[in-house]
Amino acid sequence: MADALGARADPALPRLPKAGIMSGPFPAVRVRLDPRDFTLPGASTLVLVLTMLSAACGPDQRQPGDQAGGASRGSAGAARSEPMLPPGADEGEWTIAARDYASTRYSPLDQITARNVPGLRLAWSFSTGVLRGHEAAPIVADGAMYVVTPWPNYLYALDLATGEQKWKYDPGTMRAAQGVACCDVVNRGASYADGRVFFNTLDNHTVAVDAKSGKELWKVKLGEINRGETMTMAPLVVGDKVYVGNSGGEMGVRGWITALDVTSGEIAWRAYHTGPDADVLIGPRFKPFYPSHQGKDLGVTTWPPDQWKVGGGTVWGWISYDPEVNVIYYGTSNPGVWNPAMRPGDNKWSTSIFARDADTGEALWAYQTAPHDEHDYDGVNELILLNLEIEGQVRKVAVRPGRTGFMYVIDRRTGEVLSAVPYGYVNWAKGIDLKTGTPIFNEEKRTGNRAATNICPAAPGMKDWQPSAFSPRTGFLYVPHNNLCMDYEGGAAAYIAGTPYVGARVKMHAGPGGHRGVYSAWDPAAQREVWSIEERFPVWSGTVVTAGDVAFYGTMDRWFKAVHARTGDLLWQYRVGSGIIGQPVTYLGPDGRQYVAILSGVGGWAGAAALGLMPEIDPFIALGFANAMTDLPQHTAQGGMLYVFALEGAGQPGSGAAGQRSVR
């Protein structure tokens, strides 16, 4: 049931920013937008440039404390972009998971505003027929919506106007792949370009499907489940290449990223994240900022002999792209094996951010966020490409809400860390030394061969895969994340392949405050939290923020929520069938109205443990996360369902000027 402003009954109340992190080292910092960062794939660049430029004026024009800001900014919104709208639905589409190459997940659509969002009603829904955790972003292009399910990885095409199923493609994903996946059998979605839909299967195939007919165009096998590899990430497509990577850092996999030709699926290049420089595509153009990242074959020498061959560094998260310099940015997973005592050294290039030439794959710089990772702090989270004015100088940065608990602001041209401050409670490190780029470890919270209690954040980090959004209107980053800590100690006998051993026992629990999830607005310029909402469970969904100053996210206890982008006030919520761990998107329908879509279907690492779906031999996962989630089954059961919402009343203008915007 839709429940506008039902805030009293909900545990999720906005709270004031924390004192103590209000000041940052940048005294006069402003967010400034570079339109090129917001280039829509396959869309008209110029149009969006203008849109974003004018949108950037928003914050200066706003009236402080204006609760109904959406409406009062409505006219400004209309004035800024109306004449520049593309003739088609480009601006109204959502063709890649992050919507734009800068990974902002910001939509310029403003029919749905903070004022009228309580009128949001269910327009149509669709059952995927799959029960496991649904993490994908529905992709909207060319009059259709494309939805990838968890294993067995069905791809559905749905008619945008009617919700009718146009076709279903079944890649025939191997059953055995399920046993290899570490953390439920999720898929993070598809990408669309030029009439083709691209996605990955759990059994390591990248597939291109004809968007109109649902016919397979090509399908290439890139990894081997028998070696522990799977694929779960959403591909990024840029120009003539599709970028994909593998999963399985826990399984002794050697991580890689590869670029495929969009028309043939042929491998253009592949870069590994362990091993000799030649394999990592490190050559003369590689100029890492920090001395600890410089030297020959660090992917070999920072490991015990041959251990790099099973050293992890997979690519299961997000890739951003800067068209101005033709560079992709992304990060790598935890090192293998998990037990850090077995792999002394920095274990490069696990948990590292890479900048690579998009055409050749050559590495330009790298920065390792967790050298010799002891806590499973993968480095795969999204990198949001922004331009920040720092002390009068515009820096082209990548902002990374890290699993480590630090919000990194990195110069994306050089790899220099400009700032790294905690965005929640962190005790594994006292900070990041900006001179060396390395964490200042808290010795009491190290793992390895010893017990340690109350390590914060826990293994899933302050934020796991769930991607943030950035609004150029507010200048804030919207961050769905966790508030979990963990105890680490010796455990009971376990058994794999006939070999007994003693598993570590990791127990996660709620962090300070007792809530397990947080949805917060973060000011990357001032380096402080603006507001935050506490949630019962980890906020394991993605988020989207719009020009209507509405931010959407979902909770594992089955709420799909709209909050005010400036204040965090809950504006609307809807009770869906199963907990939400998917990524919301918003788009213009063929009728010219703005829609919001989300997949529900609880699962993922956070959900599957408590629902008894996890590989039980892994005490870390089965006991570790499940320990923090024992009450989840009292709030939700499984079930994959797509929900699509629109404002009440067909053809009714959503709000003044915005409602007049129509698409032919």
Place this chain on the structure above:
Amino acid sequence: MRHRMAVLIVIAAAGSTALAYGALPRRPGAPAPHLLRVCSDPNNLPFSNRAEQGFENRLADLLATELGMEVRYTWWAQRRGFVRNTLAAGQCDLIAGVPAGYELVATTAPYYRSTYVFVTRRDLTPPIESIDDPRLHRLRIGVHLIGDDYAAPPPATALARRGIVRNVKGYSIYGDYREPNPPARLVDAVAKGEVDVALAWGPLAGYFGGREEVPLRVTPMRERGDGPGVPFVFAIAMGVRSGDTALGRRIDAALDRRRGEVRRILERYGVPLVTEIREAT
């Protein structure tokens, strides 16, 4: 510190005839047998394989005969998801080998006890028997990597505690499942000279150590463990679903009645057996 436990270790020669055993013939005219539904790995000798050549296959046959049942297998790789997809899913009722007290199942009384061992070439003398042998600081050592959590095989943890890591090479316990018996690559590595010594679980080493082209020596670790939480010796039992006490009791009783044959099967497969003798205090 005085050890209160003495350990008698029996190593049986690896039985070269093990592979010749087939399924036991059934008595003609017997009543329609109940099914002994066994959850088993199709590719993991010496424990089991689809051709039913492992010692757990022999034990299943033995139990079935004793209980007047017929063996029916559910094949599943014994790795992540094994219990969930087999025993817990009701596909089968018995797992022939799990550590005693394994939390995911109800375990029978242990029917054997084995230990981690050193595997070396025969020409490495004197044999390595102790985790504190100084040669372990310079020899190339192979261990299994478990991979998916903080865990490592206990001897690997013991080596790491001693700072022995730079000369340690990990072999994935999962291996490449397309190859036969993937965990055996660790023993192959000694024969091939990739490493000088492997620290392997006894049954695996006892079986494959006798089958390499190069003569290998399998030496049980002298220590029983490396302090609390790091045992080298494990007792192995059979597992049934929690709550399935009826089957558990029947298996327990059958294992006890046929313990002589159980032991002979284990010895034929070269399983290094550890017998616990409790000293009078």
